[in-house]
Amino acid sequence: MSGLRILVPVKRVIDYAVKPRVNRAQTAVETANVKHSMNPFDELSIEEAIRLRERKVPVQEIVAFSAGPTKSQDILRTAMAMGADRSIHVVVEDKDPQLEPLGVAKLLKKVVEEQKSDLVILGKQSIDDDASQTGQMLAGLLGWPQATQASKVEIADKTVTVVKEVDGGVETVKADLPMVITTDLRLNEPRYASLPNIMKAKKKPMEKKTLKDYGLDEQPRLKTVKVTEPPPRKGGVKVDSVDSMISKLKELGAL
């Protein structure tokens, strides 16, 4: 078989360690001057693609993809520094209508067709909108098999065996390529990009495209009514012994 053509979509999100703040107008979460990085699950996707190649699965190329503002190019560079061969950036500025998972899935379908990808590895969810939809939607639009929340991926010839995390344990499914896989935390430990690789990544090709290049004009289906802070929990008490903990819990009706 000719080598796998892997597509790895990555998303730029507010860094996982930052506590997000809702803006004053309650229209969105404040993103200006906030540290952003690659969605943690997408790092796992890139890592898995690279490891497939390292495990001697024939991989022709690994293409990283992102749709978002110009700054998304930073995370594409990171993906290439980790080991992706090249990347595609579809520019969607913050002022433009924002893509929702369905829009991203439609865009990715076009990219898959254009790039002749036969394996798409996505994160199981992005930690900003927590939707957990894009991979499944893409698989549906393509009519491809899907394996979500993967904790182990094995490829032999054209057959992919995936161990998935489900409620209460794991489940194993098997399908032939082409396929869509979404990654879960336990899949791997993403590597750090080394300085020489970061330098090399600067020379790797990055194609810049627009939604129009893909003939897409997807308007958002969901309208944000408001974004609010969650109700704060009331400050509790600290107790100094197990006995007072038990009596306090009784008082609160929890025991």
Place this chain on the structure above:
Amino acid sequence: MFSVARKSALRQARTQLRLSQPVTVPHYSALARLLSTLAVLEQRDGKLNPASLSAITAGTKLGGSITAFVAGSGVKSVADEAAKVKGIEKIIYVENGAYEKGLPENYAPLLVENIKEGGYTHILAGHSAFGKNLLPRVAALLDSQAISDITAIESEDTFVRPIYAGNAILTVQSTDQQKVITVRGTAFPAPETEGGSAAIVAGVDPKAECPTQWVSEDLAKSDRPDLSSAEKVVSGGRGLKSKEEFDRLMPPLADALGAAIGASRAAVDSGFADNSLQVGQTGKNVAPKLYLCAGISGAIQHLAGMKDSKVIAAINKDGDAPIFQVADVGLVGDLFEKVPELTEKLKSQ
């Protein structure tokens, strides 16, 4: 709110995208009256998963009629069981072993056929591994932007859901004709499972090919309550130091309380506990009456999964741990002393 412009834009979108289908544009003023929900229930080996009934509760909040859906092998008995659940008007069951494992590749087309047949405006399922895997695929086939993990319903088109690991609460209004939604179980308590009398009918079965083969599963066996629906949860973190200590301290405490066992990501990553026990943004969401945790610092990703608990109790030796900012009762101390003492004292009561 339903402007003419939107109507025509929608009509245009529909005709462009679904030329193969007969174009029926419902009259919008009649939409509320025509509201009808399809709630997808989960079953396993001919047994209804009660947690999936939260979709019924959410359907009740929407108003309109509720049809439940179940598919697999031997599901007639599941349909009979679900028929007693209050609030369901009709149950559609599809008896076919091909759907037993809930593989979305054939289950999604199955649902789409039945959704077309019944003309439902809302499709609901629990935000479980099954619902998360299946519903977005269904939504894509219906050209609808799914809404995940809702915690409240404001109206037939407006829903509330947490984003950013629960650090912000988003209210969204959907403009889609069919609203495909997964619901957070802990936000919609299960309905009464007695007293209903739904009609049971067989659904359509498109018998779509399934390119995916189910190979095997390995589920943790446990006599304890199910983590996501337990009334009490005890949870351990990195502070337990090893799997041996986790297994020595947590199960007796859980048994003393009749609680389910959970764990932080750190505990799971270190191999102290099984993945399926992880509570947090990327694990399970729990909202028990009592969440008692030991050796958990309280990272935002963990808090995302448990801060809707009624009462939070924490044992941690670091008095400055963020967990104490959300805990109703906090005990600063060494968990290796405090947990056994607590277990003993609870047992003797």
